[in-house]
Amino acid sequence: MAATTTAPRSTLRDPAFQGYMIMRITFVIVPILSGLDKFFNLLVDWPKYLAPWVNDLMPGNAQEFMYVVGAIEIVAGLVVLISPKWGSLLVAAWLAGIVVNLLTLDPPRYYDIAARDFALMLGAIALNRMATARGATTVVEESHQLRAAA
Numbered sequence: 362m363a364a365t366t367t368a369p370r371s372t373l374r375d376p377a378f379q380g381y382m383i384m385r386i387t388f389v390i391v392p393i394l395s396g397l398d399k400f401f402n403l404l405v406d407w408p409k410y411l412a413p414w415v416n417d418l419m420p421g422n423a424q425e426f427m428y429v430v431g432a433i434e435i436v437a438g439l440v441v442l443i444s445p446k447w448g449s450l451l452v453a454a455w456l457a458g459i460v461v462n463l464l465t466l467d468p469p470r471y472y473d474i475a476a477r478d479f480a481l482m483l484g485a486i487a488l489n490r491m492a493t494a495r496g497a498t499t500v501v502e503e504s505h506q507l508r509a510a511a
Contacts, residue, residue, distance in 0.1 A: 372510055381495065384488040385445050388452050391481075392438035399431025410474075412466040441488075444499050449489035456482035 372378060398404045407430075408423035419426045437455055441448030456478050463475035495506070 372507075377491075381488070381491045384484060384491065385441065388445075388449060388485055388488055389438045389442045392434045392441070392452060396431040396434030396438065399427040399434065410463065410466065410471070412462045414465065415462055442500065445488060446492040449485045449492060453482050453485035453489065456485060
């Protein structure tokens with residue numbers, strides 16, 4: 362006899378749903394706050410983390426490039442808010458680029474930060490897998506699923 366399983370209900374008491382929401386909220390807030398800080402350099406002097414070869418590819422100086430980076434990070438966080446399935450892939454790809462930048466910036470000085478960002482990239486990929494398993498691709502579909510489970 363084949364065993365049958367039923368999908369757990371998507372409620373705030375469901376541990377799988379709680380994990381999904383923790384990851385989703387994290388990948389909305391962190392990119393947006395990091396992106397905003399690229400304009401103000403309150404947490405760190407962001408241009409010092411830009412590899413010279415990347416800076417040479419872009420017009421302007423490193424701080425001007427950080428303004429573009431900040432805008433992209435803010436957009437990435439908003440895309441995760443609206444569509445975690447696709448936004449998580451955007452964040453993962455962006456983090457992969459950051460890892461490459463850090464690995465090539467004065468090796469091995471920033472390898473610790475590259476390792477952290479690699480772990481964040483894996484977390485974004487995990488969020489994608491959770492969002493895919495949930496079947497909700499947008500915030501509207503997510504709210505419909507929650508109402509149906511209530």
